[in-house]
């Protein structure tokens with residue numbers, strides 16, 4: 001079994017760890033760093049629960065090897081806010097009741113953060129299309145779409 005030492009940044013903090021070369025980034029975050037806010041659902045790239053930001057763009061951490069994140073900047077839901085100081089996307093979810101069980105929520109928060117930075121979200125159709133990579137079995141999506149609509153309107157059209 002081959003081990004590899006990697007260094008990377010997670011939520012602005014630097015880490016160096018020696019891990020099995022085959023370790024998934026999702027397992028690295030959860031098991032090596034204790035950042036269990038990144039959830040693991042399907043484990044094969046379908047549900048979006050494990051979404052994190054890798055150098056600013058959303059990525060499935062269940063499909064990414066930790067060694068691929070060498071020298072990268074990772075953002076996880078833990079970096080988005082605190083329980084008494086929610087981030088902007090988290091607050092919109094709270095206000096619009098965008099979650100029920102919460103299992104999918106960290107993935108949505110991270111995917112939406114990327115979407116707000118990089119994609120136009122001017123119509124409900126665009127919002128629904130943009131969210132189609134994340135699955136929620138509780139909410140029916142209406143409240144999530146409402147939250148994203150408000151976030152997008154605050155920011156204005158995003159080119």
Ligand code: FES
Nearest residue numbers: 041043045048062
């Ligand atoms: S756990 Fe990664 S996409 Fe479902």
Ligand code: FES
Nearest residue numbers: 100101102136138
């Ligand atoms: S809130 Fe339960 S899966 Fe989305």
